[in-house]
Amino acid sequence: MRTNKSSFKTIVYTALCLTLIVNDVKAQEMHKMDVNKAVCVLYPTQGNNVSGTITFETTGIGVRVVANIHGLTQGKHGFHIHECGDCSAADGSSAGGHFNPMGKSHGSPMEMMRHTGDMGNIEADANGDAHLDYTDNMISLSGEYSIIGRSMIIHKAEDDLKTQPTGNAGARIACGVIGVVE
Numbered sequence: 181m182r183t184n185k186s187s188f189k190t191i192v193y194t195a196l197c198l199t200l201i202v203n204d205v206k207a208q209e210m211h212k213m214d215v216n217k218a219v220c221v222l223y224p225t226q227g228n229n230v231s232g233t234i235t236f237e238t239t240g241i242g243v244r245v246v247a248n249i250h251g252l253t254q255g256k257h258g259f260h261i262h263e264c265g266d267c268s269a270a271d272g273s274s275a276g277g278h279f280n281p282m283g284k285s286h287g288s289p290m291e292m293m294r295h296t297g298d299m300g301n302i303e304a305d306a307n308g309d310a311h312l313d314y315t316d317n318m319i320s321l322s323g324e325y326s327i328i329g330r331s332m333i334i335h336k337a338e339d340d341l342k343t344q345p346t347g348n349a350g351a352r353i354a355c356g357v358i359g360v361v362e
């Protein structure tokens with residue numbers, strides 16, 4: 181029963197997100213725009229101190245992702261694009277599940293079988309700072325599967341890159357919405 185309830189919750193979240201996007205004419209116009217740069221400013225969820233900025237830039241070989249995050253515990257933390265651009269819930273749950281427009285399984289950013297939003301982990305040093313700079317060949321800033329208007333979530337624990345559908349990364353400690361820069 182527990183499984184049924186949680187999958188029902190996922191279905192409800194998905195339906196809500198899709199409805200909002202379909203009804204939003206501005207969002208539809210956005211999909212037609214050629215977006216080359218985007219930014220996400222992360223804010224801590226309740227009881228956490230994590231902050232940071234992630235920039236996205238379209239290049240010839242994918243989207244370059246540069247993240248600078250602070251206030252983490254040392255070690256790896258799950259790092260994903262989630263479906264809804266809604267960070268209003270105190271625990272970040274309003275962001276929904278991993279952004280997965282192609283209906284794939286959870287995985288590593290280095291594999292083809294992954295959610296579009298699966299960006300693996302960021303690793304913080306002893307000062308709690310994490311820096312990441314890589315080029316992702318699945319995400320895009322324009323078109324039907326654009327990540328604009330979705331959210332980024334940082335998790336308390338490491339994404340094991342295999343547990344379905346979350347990577348077992350635990351609580352959501354920071355959330356931010358991905359917006360257009362130019």
Ligand SMILES: [Cu+2]
Pocket residue numbers: 258259260261262278333334335349
């Ligand atoms: Cu996540």
Ligand SMILES: [Zn+2]
Pocket residue numbers: 260278285286287295297298345346347
């Ligand atoms: Zn995933």
